[in-house]
Amino acid sequence: DAGVIQSPRHEVTEMGQEVTLRCKPISGHDYLFWYRQTMMRGLELLIYFNNNVPIDDSGMPEDRFSAKMPNASFSTLKIQPSEPRDSAVYFCASSETSGSTDTQYFGPGTRLTVL
């Protein structure tokens, strides 16, 4: 299996622009997680899905952030409009069943820089 796939790997954009991050989880995994990692705050859970349904989005910073999972093999995280404080590494992860007991497999991340 190719593992969790994320694109793009790097994104540089200007403040106010829309940014879309993409993720393909491991086939057969029922849970998908979006995280953001910064030096100051570490790894923070933004939102997670179970069988394509959003379960908890309490970690989403504000209305500028939205996430979708239209099918079992694809998810997007959108930031509109982007701000410099959104600069971070965004990871997508998936797990086979319950996130609290199963290994989470992370994608390589998207390094986002908002100028």
Place this chain on the structure above:
Amino acid sequence: RKEVEQDPGPFNVPEGATVAFNCTYSNSASQSFFWYRQDCRKEPKLLMSVYSSGNEDGRFTAQLNRASQYISLLIRDSKLSDSATYLCVVSSFSGNTPLVFGKGTRLSVIA
């Protein structure tokens, strides 16, 4: 109080040394515990789960102290390749809830 707290380090140790990291967690109802490893500019990967009875995987030993709510990771005979950030990870509750990650402890093993 943060849910999972770790000493950020860095821990700089010579090859062959034994090094130990501790991590404390605030939620006494937590049921699952893990150590993840994250190399520089890479994604986190599971290193090992932590069981109540303690567990060992080669040079790595993990222990859980529920009464004091801390988890430890011991690395014996450190190798240069052990240089990484070690993330302490705890489940919020049992069941279908996600994990909470500590900020990590950075280890540098020096030749």
